[in-house]
Amino acid sequence: MRASDRAYRMLREQIVDWELEPGTVLGEVEQAARLGVSRTPLREALSRLVADGLVASQAGRGLVVTAVSIDDIAELFEARQALEQRVASLAAERRDRAVFEQLQGEFRDSDRLLADHHAYYELVARFDVAMDEAARSPYLVAALANVRTHLVRIRRLAQDDPARLAAAAGEHLLIVDAVVAGDASLAAHATHVHLYRSLQNIMQSATSGRLAERLTAVV
Structure with a gap:
């Protein structure tokens, strides 16, 4: 499995399971280290999560887990x-x-x-x-x-x-x-x-x- 696919699946599962709560900031350096991937595949994973609507850009904070209302x-x-x-x-x-x-x-x-x-x-x-x-x-x-x-x-x-x-x-x-x-x-x-x-x-x-x-x- 490609590193970007692995990062995507792990982040998606953690968001869906509420391990990563709404408003959690997904900093590239921190998440790449936590998931054991480099920053390039992490960016690819985050882009897919943005397309899914599970992650969004927030002014002054970067990418964050989206809220649910x-x-x-x-x-x-x-x-x-x-x-x-x-x-x-x-x-x-x-x-x-x-x-x-x-x-x-x-x-x-x-x-x-x-x-x-x-x-x-x-x-x-x-x-x-x-x-x-x-x-x-x-x-x-x-x-x-x-x-x-x-x-x-x-x-x-x-x-x-x-x-x-x-x-x-x-x-x-x-x-x-x-x-x-x-x-x-x-x-x-x-x-x-x-x-x-x-x-x-x-x-x-x-x-x-x-x-x-x-x-x-x-x-």
Whole structure:
């Protein structure tokens, strides 16, 4: 792996995991030494993070980790709604049915899923990959990948609610059912419902708990 790729992945992971908090100054000398790379690949990594929207230039401070606000969450979900609904519609039209029948069986086993949150999130990640691949729309998927980067950052601080996870598993199953059936309209509608409920849950977390504490500090 190239040094710039390694630096990018390490910094991105640390920002998404909140190890590098909003407002953290990313000085070239300090970060190059900390990550064990020279300043040239570090600059390349920082440029990619600026393009991702995770790092920005701040007058008098240089490059800093960007803040997250409630307005950011709402705007991200606006973009996510448009992109994921279209992906769902295309996936239903173009899918490999066998791939989604496999996911269908796994989402139906909700008792096992909810007993292990890690297994649930891993299944959701595979669901996302399957939807993206089935849509066969590289530009659409690339735009969605950028939105998801910021959403992962927010989710890392949102509280896990067992009732919400159970509901989300059912919502994912409905999307998969629609894709298996080849029903593009239903797949898009089921995605709309899932994302609406996800936004409500995150907004609730934004007014209490760890996410609220971090947002309050940066809004």
